[in-house]
Amino acid sequence: EVQLVESGGGLIQPGGSLRLSCAASGLTVSDNFMNWVRQAPGKGLEWVSILYDGGSTYYGDSVKGRFTISRDNSKNTLYLQMNRLRVEDTAVYYCAREKALASGSPDGFDIWGPGTMVTVSS
Amino acid sequence: SYVLTQPSSVSVAPGKTARITCGGNNIERKSVHWYQQKPGQAPLLVIYHDSDRPSGIPERVSGSNSGNTATLTISSVEAGDEADYYCQVWDSSSGHRRIFGGGTKLTVL
Numbered sequence: 667e668v669q670l671v672e673s674g675g676g677l678i679q680p681g682g683s684l685r686l687s688c689a690a691s692g693l694t695v696s697d698n699f700m701n702w703v704r705q706a707p708g709k710g711l712e713w714v715s716i717l718y719d720g721g722s723t724y725y726g727d728s729v730k731g732r733f734t735i736s737r738d739n740s741k742n743t744l745y746l747q748m749n750r751l752r753v754e755d756t757a758v759y760y761c762a763r764e765k766a767l768a769s770g771s772p773d774g775f776d777i778w779g780p781g782t783m784v785t786v787s788s
Numbered sequence: 789s790y791v792l793t794q795p796s797s798v799s800v801a802p803g804k805t806a807r808i809t810c811g812g813n814n815i816e817r818k819s820v821h822w823y824q825q826k827p828g829q830a831p832l833l834v835i836y837h838d839s840d841r842p843s844g845i846p847e848r849v850s851g852s853n854s855g856n857t858a859t860l861t862i863s864s865v866e867a868g869d870e871a872d873y874y875c876q877v878w879d880s881s882s883g884h885r886r887i888f889g890g891g892t893k894l895t896v897l
Binding site (some may be wrong): 701703710711712713716722724726727760764765771772773774775776778779780781 | 789819821823825829830831832833836837842872874876878880883884885886887888889890891
């Protein structure tokens with residue numbers, strides 16, 4: 667069974683740092699387009715970052731320069747290092763695999779983890 | 789940057805057809821994906837590539853994309869269809885951003 671499971675969320679003060687993990691089973695992280703998507707309480711979905719199979723990384727404007735996406739191939743795990751956290755970063759953070767067409771274009775997030783809650787508050 | 793616009797809510801009686809729209813500039817040139825999210829759960833892909841259904845999604849769920857509007861259609865609506873629905877595209881013109889619509893709450897009366 668293909669599964670993604672996030673961990674590492676919690677309560678953190680503004681300005682602090684946190685690292686989220688996404689452990690994968692049934693799929694190889696390094697062979698896939700892996701993303702982080704977040705959802706603030708009572709709000710919609712917001713794309714955060716992508717790590718392509720080739721290693722390229724991209725970020726949404728609201729987190730660029732503060733968050734870093736990475737992976738550990740030996741552990742088949744995706745990470746999100748979050749620095750200089752703000753109150754507005756409070757959200758459930760989902761790890762999601764994005765399907766890819768043969769052309770290399772993305773084709774929807776078909777596998778999601780259950781999410782991990784991050785609360786930034788003093 | 790590219791913007792997707794969805795109605796905040798849609799209401800439909802059981803057995804009827806629900807249509808949820810997603811507006812965007814020349815959206816027909818993009819591949820649109822749709823997600824269903826129930827309270828406390830992760831989103832679920834219900835339509836990808838405008839109109840394709842993942843395995844396990846019933847045939848009464850369909851999608852279309854034309855002009856400036858993509859549409860998710862759910863026929864013979866059931867109580868279990870009540871959820872939030874989000875459209876999403878890849879905005880290749882702005883780099884590698886993935887864009888979500890604001891979401892539509894589908895209420896089954």
